[in-house]
Amino acid sequence: MTELKGITWNHSRGFTPLQACCQRYQDKYKNIQVEWHKRSLQAFADFSVEDLSKQYDVLIIDHPSVGEAFHSNCFIHFNEYINKDVLNELAANSTGLSYQSYTYKNAQLALPVDAAAPASSLRKDLFLQHNEAVPQTWEQLIALADKGKVALPAIPIDMLMNFYMLCIACGNTPFSNNKEVIDDETGENALQLMAGLYSRLDEKMFHCNPIAIAELMSLTDEYWYCPFSYGYSNYTRKNYAEKLLTYNDVVSYSGAKLCPTLGGTGIAVSAHSKHITEAVHIAMMLASESIQSGLYVEHGGQPAHIKAWQSDYANNLTNNYFIDTLPALQRAWLRPRYHGYLQFQDEAGYVLHEHLHKQTSSSKNIMPLLNKLYRKSQANEKSITV
Structure with a gap:
């Protein structure tokens, strides 16, 4: 028996499908076992993948960490272990930019197994009950927020992802050069839109991540609508959520649908593992169409393979979650992944949170501070890879 250790994040979407798929793999092949460990959603975003790679054979990661991983040589490059045709097929069947998000300087550092982008969620029963x-x-969203019926994750990381989205809505794409996050006018317009929305939210939102929002909306009747939060198909499934959520595309601003920031996860293999061959087999199994469209989605997973998102089977399980949120995911913007970006992400999210929650400074002071943090974060990498 070859025993591998894996690390993922602590939610049914992140843990249960891995456990189920790897158990079935062991049932069939007998000789490989994966012991999965969990960490919190915040630790998932914060903890160094280089350190984790010394403790685990297979790792569920998010794509902003690939710059760090590449420069520390802590993960294998799948293109050195897997046939090019197999990788090309995975790339061709990627949901949105999920596959490309783990490609860095021509190295494939992870295989996509989970796809996500901010989508809207709502309690359809409450809208029907109140004839709303x-x-x-955007204007209709603000009107509903004025009634106190809007929930929104407003911790630092989610604020930053929404800032990117609203910069794009205001006409320019972030990180177009290595001097500024965005031009001052676009950035300040985005901040004003955010202030107009966040000022109408309940105080508790500033302490909620997307999971907390989904739980709040499915456990109480207090909030009817979340305009953009990383989607969780679990809350559309019978016998999981007490009151089912319905997910859809995000709202429009100035006549165009908002362009959310890509999320999701991939599976990486530690370069320190003593069982790289076996770990690669596990990763290929989890990313394969048959597993993604079957066991993975059956056990609460949110696959990255486009054929799973388009399948009647997956959509019947989830009240059409996949097909209804697919347009937002296909539009989703890929944030930077350069070595040092994670430092910027942590610090910039905190700046936005302080500004929009505690209103500690004028919006005109925010862009110079964000740009300073951006330039500082590039110290470990001379060129930007987006």
Whole structure:
């Protein structure tokens, strides 16, 4: 028996499908076992992948960490272990930019197994009960927020992802050069939009991540609508959520749908592992169409393979979660992944949170501070890879 150790994040979407798929793999092949460990969603975003790679054989990661991983040589490059045709097929069947998000300087550092982007979620029963229309535009969203019925994750990381999204909505794409996150005018316009929305939210939102929002909306009748939060198909499934959520595309601003920031996870193999061959087999199994469209989605997973998202089977399980949120995911923008980006992400999210929650400074002071943090974060990498 070859025993591998894996690390993932602590939610049914992140743990249960891995456990189920690897147990079935062991049932069939007998000689490989994976012991999965969990860490919190915040630790998932914060903890060094280089340190984790010294403790685990297979790791569920998010794509902003690939710059760090590449420069520390802590993960194998799948293109050195897997046939090019197999990788090309995975790339061709990627949901949005999920596959490409783990490609860095021509190295494939992870295989996508989970795909996500911010989507809207709502309690359809409450909208019907109160004869209210679901918001389709930014203006309608603000009107519903004025009634106190809007929930939104407003911890630092989610604020930053929404800042990127609203910069794009205001006409320019972040990180277009290595001097500034975004031009001052676009950045300040995005901050004003955020202030207009966040000022209408309940105080508790500033302490909620996407999971907490989904739990709040499915356990109480207090909030009817979340305009953009990383989607969790679990809350659309019978016998999981007490009151089911319905997910859809995000609202429009100035006549165009918002362009959210890509999320999701991939599976990486530690370069320190003593069982790289076996670990690669596990990763290929988890990323394969048959597993993604079957056991993975059956056990609460949110696959990265496009054919799973388009399948009637997956959509019947999830009240059409996949097909209804697919447009937002296909539009999703890929944030930077350069070595040092994670430092910027942590610090910039905190700046936005302090500004929008505690209103500690003028919006005109925010862009110079973000740009300073951005330039500082590039110290470990001379060129930007987005």
